[in-house]
Amino acid sequence: MDTKAFVEKYLTDRRETDSSKWDQLKEKFGRTDLLPLWIADMEFRTCDAVTNALMARVRHGIYGYSAVPDSYYAALDRWMTIRHNCSVPKEWVRFSTGCVTGIAWAIAAFTDPGDACMILTPVYYPFHNVVTNNKRTLVKVPLQYRDGYASMDYESIEKAIVENHVKLFIQCSPQNPMGRVFTEEELDKVLSICQRHQVLVVSDEIHQDIIIGKNPFVPAATVKNGKYQDILIILNSATKSFNLATLLHSHIIIPNEELRKRYDKFASGMNRTEVSIMGMLATQAAYENGGEWLDGLLAVIRENDAMLRQKLKSDLPKAVVCTLEGTYLVMVDLRAYMPSGGAQSIIQDQCHLAVDYGEWFGEGYEGFIRMNLATDPKLIEEAANRLISVLGKK
Numbered sequence: 567m568d569t570k571a572f573v574e575k576y577l578t579d580r581r582e583t584d585s586s587k588w589d590q591l592k593e594k595f596g597r598t599d600l601l602p603l604w605i606a607d608m609e610f611r612t613c614d615a616v617t618n619a620l621m622a623r624v625r626h627g628i629y630g631y632s633a634v635p636d637s638y639y640a641a642l643d644r645w646m647t648i649r650h651n652c653s654v655p656k657e658w659v660r661f662s663t664g665c666v667t668g669i670a671w672a673i674a675a676f677t678d679p680g681d682a683c684m685i686l687t688p689v690y691y692p693f694h695n696v697v698t699n700n701k702r703t704l705v706k707v708p709l710q711y712r713d714g715y716a717s718m719d720y721e722s723i724e725k726a727i728v729e730n731h732v733k734l735f736i737q738c739s740p741q742n743p744m745g746r747v748f749t750e751e752e753l754d755k756v757l758s759i760c761q762r763h764q765v766l767v768v769s770d771e772i773h774q775d776i777i778i779g780k781n782p783f784v785p786a787a788t789v790k791n792g793k794y795q796d797i798l799i800i801l802n803s804a805t806k807s808f809n810l811a812t813l814l815h816s817h818i819i820i821p822n823e824e825l826r827k828r829y830d831k832f833a834s835g836m837n838r839t840e841v842s843i844m845g846m847l848a849t850q851a852a853y854e855n856g857g858e859w860l861d862g863l864l865a866v867i868r869e870n871d872a873m874l875r876q877k878l879k880s881d882l883p884k885a886v887v888c889t890l891e892g893t894y895l896v897m898v899d900l901r902a903y904m905p906s907g908g909a910q911s912i913i914q915d916q917c918h919l920a921v922d923y924g925e926w927f928g929e930g931y932e933g934f935i936r937m938n939l940a941t942d943p944k945l946i947e948e949a950a951n952r953l954i955s956v957l958g959k960k
């Protein structure tokens with residue numbers, strides 16, 4: 567299916583459907599007349615395979631206690647193997663109601679109050695809060711930013727680990743909001759530092775399927791033929807890829823048996839490890855029959871990215887659209903047009919856009935905005951035009 571046909575078939579009006587993105591503008595931004603490009607979900611209906619699986623269950627009408635069938639694990643393993651060259655045996659898999667919840671549970675299972683947990687900033691803002699809200703010490707190491715591209719600063723990472731006695735590194739790969747898809751070499755370097763200092767790694771790989779550029783996604787579990795599996799807790803789900811966020815179903819994948827035992831001991835204390843039947847059915851259907859839909863979606867995101875870049879390059883030449891290797895969330899460095907700050911009032915009150923602001927993700931990113939490209943190309947065009955017409959005069 568070409569991109570035009572994909573948009574025509576799946577684009578859906580979300581207004582007045584209890585959508586956070588569209589119906590909570592007032593609560594979040596203080597006004598309703600904004601074009602929403604914030605938060606990470608999409609205006610595209612999920613694939614037909616998911617809808618059909620859920621409809622069949624709705625017709626059946628029973629949502630009682632359920633088990634995860636072997637066919638579910640086979641679908642997950644097949645998806646991970648075919649798409650990412652990473653076999654995931656059934657024994658490794660546990661479930662949670664979301665990847666951020668997975669981070670919180672990993673923190674609870676593998677660290678004690680006061681322990682140091684490290685993140686690389688800028689990063690998805692719940693990474694910050696989930697550490698501090700759980701009374702752990704947050705250690706932030708900035709990524710190195712240069713000309714729209716972020717990379718890891720290994721020396722600073724190692725120094726921070728040693729000086730703060732870091733116990734857990736919460737990695738975001740692919741990286742939100744900088745759009746990086748780290749190479750095997752980069753991952754090898756950071757994971758080897760962690761291994762050397764006995765730091766466990768929670769690798770949030772929720773954006774694994776949204777690969778836009780040339781770098782293939784490398785699951786942490788496959789780096790150097792699995793060399794780091796014993797320090798890894800991997801989090802992923804079909805929720806970003808297939809627009810299923812509030813079906814509340816995600817994976818906690820733990821290759822090492824000892825770590826699994828520690829996790830299971832913690833989980834038994836929570837006394838609830840069943841999954842949501844709708845989340846499970848949707849995920850299985852997506853993995854079994856959603857590949858073509860996902861490829862159609864990726865083509866739309868690539869076109870939106872190219873359009874935004876082309877328009878800003880020609881009419882707002884000092885804007886830096888960060889390289890988008892993965893995720894559908896692109897950072898745009900607008901500092902040249904807003905040198906004295908005030909980005910929020912310019913972007914909201916003059917451009918009438920609802921975006922995520924750079925400073926939400928980390929210090930030093932005032933004047934950056936994060937835009938969500940998984941939407942109607944017309945909205946991306948309109949957003950670019952608004953930026954050009956307001957900022958072009960500054």
Ligand SMILES: Cc1ncc(COP(=O)(O)O)c(C=O)c1O
Pocket residue numbers: 606663664665666667690738742770772773803805811816
């Ligand atoms: C890196 C990352 N992790 C987790 C989430 C949220 O996942 P969940 O809704 O499963 O908690 C997001 C959403 O944008 C994200 O970007």
